[in-house]
Amino acid sequence: MDADAWDERYRTTDRVWSAEPNRWVVRETAGLPPGRALDLAAGEGRNAAWLAGRGWSVDAVDFSPVAVRRIVEAAGPHRDAVRAEVADATRYAPEEAAYDLVLISYLHLPAPDMAVVLETACRAARPGGALVLVGHDVSNAEHGVGGPQDVRVLSDVEQVRAAWEPCADIVVAEVARRPVGEAVALDTVVRAVRR
Template identity: 75%
Template sequence: MDANAWDERYRSDERVWSAEPNRWVAREAGDLRPGRALDLAAGEGRNAVWLASRGWRVDALDFSPVAVRRIETTAEHYRETVHATVADVTRYDPDEGAYDLVLISYLHLPGPEMQGVLERACRAARLGGTLLLVGHDVSNLEHGVGGPQDVRVLSSVEQVTATWGRCADIVVAEVARRPVEGAVALDTVVRAIRRD
């Protein structure tokens, strides 16, 4: 999907996803000491606004101008501050070592593009900073529900840990089961700590 298609999707509904943070983001980032966070492909901003409510200084990026406006509106509604920017994460080059948390939540790209995003995310994290990815796992195609139906854009623990393992210590690497309306979705969840 391109930015125009996502703009249309966001325009078609008052909210495409819940205003609550993703359950795995809340589980993995809930106890982290607040600092500066980067939310790549932030969508409507549910995770970004939640992080801001917990004291984080958040930069949120998305290539959909409609999504970025929605992030700003949601942050205003909750009286939180989120610096939201229209940017394509496949081309965006964040400041090196600038973030205490770099979050990628349900970003689904073909392998080479995702590889570049993962590498730049690692460079954006400061030493000791946290990298967190949550996405629809490749096993979801056969054993779960929802999410993209194209194997080329789905996440895997192996893909993420192979990249982040070169720059960070892997703390969590699992295929997590998420209940969805009487069924189960399978998500890749990887958390890592940036090292030299």
């Protein structure tokens, strides 16, 4: 989907996604000391708002202008800690080696585009900074529920590991099971520390 299609999707409902942060984002970042974070393809800002509420200064980018407006709204009393910007994650050029955390949550792109975003994320993290990716795993199309059904855009632990190992130490790399009602979704969860 392009930015116009996402704008339309966001316009048709008060919230497309839950206001709560993603469970894997919480698990992988809860123990990190607050600092400066970059949330690439931030959607409506649920993770950015949660991070800001925990003391982080967050730069949140998304290519949907409607989503970017919602990012600021989602931050509520912590809006001064969130800077939201309209930008395409595949073309975004953040400050290099500037972030204590770079987050990519449920961004689904063809492999060449995702490789660009993963490289951008690695360059943006400072030495010692965390890199976190969460997304619908490629196995979810056949064995899980929800998410995109096009396996060409789904996340893959090995793709993320291969992109980040040259610049970071992998701490977590798994396919995690997420309950969805009576069913289960399968998510790629990778956390790394920039060298």
